Structures are given as structure tokens and as C-alpha cells.
Amino acid sequence: MHLSDTRAVITGGVSGLGLATAQRIVAGGGQVALLDVNDDRGDAAVAALGSAHARYICTDVTDETVVAAALSAAHEFMGTVNVAVNCAGILGSGRMLGKDGPMPLSAFRNTVLVNLVGSFNVAKAAANLMQHNDPGEDGERGVIINTASVAAFEGQIGQAAYAASKGGVVSMTLPMARELARFGVRVMTIAPGIFWTPMVDGMPGAVQQSLAASIPFPSRLGRPDEYADTVAFILASRYLNGETIRLDGAVRLAPR
Numbered sequence: 001m002h003l004s005d006t007r008a009v010i011t012g013g014v015s016g017l018g019l020a021t022a023q024r025i026v027a028g029g030g031q032v033a034l035l036d037v038n039d040d041r042g043d044a045a046v047a048a049l050g051s052a053h054a055r056y057i058c059t060d061v062t063d064e065t066v067v068a069a070a071l072s073a074a075h076e077f078m079g080t081v082n083v084a085v086n087c088a089g090i091l092g093s094g095r096m097l098g099k100d101g102p103m104p105l106s107a108f109r110n111t112v113l114v115n116l117v118g119s120f121n122v123a124k125a126a127a128n129l130m131q132h133n134d135p136g137e138d139g140e141r142g143v144i145i146n147t148a149s150v151a152a153f154e155g156q157i158g159q160a161a162y163a164a165s166k167g168g169v170v171s172m173t174l175p176m177a178r179e180l181a182r183f184g185v186r187v188m189t190i191a192p193g194i195f196w197t198p199m200v201d202g203m204p205g206a207v208q209q210s211l212a213a214s215i216p217f218p219s220r221l222g223r224p225d226e227y228a229d230t231v232a233f234i235l236a237s238r239y240l241n242g243e244t245i246r247l248d249g250a251v252r253l254a255p256r
Helices: 014-026 039-049 064-079 105-130 160-183 203-211 225-237
Strands: 007-011 031-036 054-060 081-087 142-147 186-190 244-247
Touching: 007 014, 007 064, 007 186, 014 031, 014 039, 014 081, 014 225, 031 039, 031 064, 031 105, 039 054, 054 064, 064 105, 081 105, 105 160, 105 186, 142 160, 142 225, 160 186, 186 225, 225 244
Parallel strands: 007 031, 007 081, 031 054, 081 142, 142 186, 186 244
Antiparallel strands: none
16 A cells, blocks of 8 residues: 555554654655544644644544544545554553552553553454445555554563553454455554653663663664554555564563
């Protein structure tokens, strides 16, 4: 799929990986609907991208009814939805047995609800629209790209909830791709390593340097535009389907 033909719904679209992806698509001539819960950043993102190219829609990805309405609004704005990129997520760090006792189940549940259930919720609503698109080359009608994490494969101490949520995203990629193949909808997942995010920006310089040094090559944190480039590569390469791509500089997370 060419970026100029892309009509994308992007969750977590007003900052970080989501915003970088939106910028890449708009620069290529496409349109984006930014689904997020930060109105101020949403307005700023639309102002920067241009109201003809971008629309912000306040969306709680865990709410099935809200997501369906958001996808409908995105479809009305862009005329179609042929790409969905799930970037919304939370860290949800915490030990099973912490200083104050066992982790409250609500903390585990909320992490899984946002990261895993939210991704599925948006993906199935997007697929419901994509199945009605006119087929393009190879009969393609749409592409769904989820965001996991290298923690899905080697989660650290304190990441049980986060790793479980991202591991679920990885695990549902292939069955979703297999199911949606008959509609001409591809499903892919990107598993980023340690990337520059608003959270990392707030860390002390020494911590940032330590994180960068842990990455074999290149020994630096990933840049959001590199995630966006990977999205563009997936969109352009139709034979990519049902797979998770690690984007991590060969890092493998230590236990702690």
C-alpha cells in the first residue's frame, strides 16, 4: 500500500511512536485519525499536521462502544479506513510481591485491559470496516499493525503485567492474520526495544546513558521515526503478514 493511499487510524497518535507514524503517513500524502485521550496534545498534533490531513478523536480504547464510534467518525472524515496502527499503551510496572504486599489485581487487570484488550478492540472494529473496502493489488483491503515490546519475550522483574499484555499482542498476531486473510486484511506486530519516549525524556542523564549502553548496536535508544519507517515498510511489503518484527538494536533484556 502506498502512503498516499493510506487512510489510517492511529491509537496513541498524539505523541511518541503514534505521532511519528502520523507524521510519516501525512508526509507521504495520506490521512490520519488520531485516537487518544489527551485533548491538548491532540489539538496541537492536528494543528501541526493540518486539519485536512488529520483529525483528533478522543477515544478510550478499552471501551467497545467508544471505539466503534471513533472508527465511524474516522471513516466519515477520511472516506475509508484501510490501516489501523495500535500504539496506545501503558507501562504498568510493579512487582507481584512488593514492599506493600501483593500487587493489587486491579493494576494487573488495567495493564492487560489497555495494552491487550484495547489493541484487540480497535483491531476488530477496524477489520469490520476494512472488509467492505474495494480490493487493491493482491486483493488487499487493509492492514492492521499492533505494537508489542521486547518485554513480551524477556520481561524483567516487575514487568509481569506488562510482559503478559504484550505477549498476548504477539500471540494473537498470527491467528488474526489467518482469520482475516479471506478479507484481504494483513496483520503485523512491531516489538520495539528501548525507545525515546516522554518517560525516558524525564529520566536523569546517567540513566539514559546506561540504557543506551545496554543496546549492542547501535548503542543508543530507538527513535520514533524508526518505528514510523517500519510501519511504512510493512505497508509497502504485502508479503509481510502474521509476524512480529523486533525493532531493538539486538538488545535482550536482563532480569532487572
